[in-house]
Amino acid sequence: MRLSSMADYAVVTMCAAARHCGQQRVSAQQLADETGLPAPTVQKLVSKLSSAGLLKSVRGARGGLKLARPAAAITLADIVEAVEGPIALAPCSEHGRHDCTLESACTVRPHWPAVDAALRGALAGIPLTQLSRPAVQAVPVAEVLA
Incomplete structure (x- = not known):
């Protein structure tokens, strides 16, 4: 699984906004x-993020x-x-979507909501405060195991 570029850019934009928190x-x-x-990409993201109640425009x-x-x-x-x-x-776990050719006989489809909830829970466990601060320098795995 991979985030779209726009979702990635939204995270970057929100991190930048968070660094201004409490200032002008x-x-x-x-x-x-x-x-x-x-700038046009940021404008588009600001619109979506504002509509979602994450940014406020004054x-x-x-x-x-x-x-x-x-x-x-x-x-x-x-x-x-x-x-x-x-x-x-x-795609079949999206509400109202019925375009899978395996839908009538699929034994996995009933399990997707639990997978989606687990993924959402993992992402919900990462606050913007954590994302907006500088990351600690990662140590290569080879050095940890040595």
């Missing part, structure tokens, strides 16, 4: 400059963007779902 509001152009993402001289709730209350699952929709690993 930030513009979409500032987020684009900080992340290296194209107009006026002191306007701009800010997190809609504390960074600790926003999870990786929230961000991914804002861009991708509900987390569903297999």
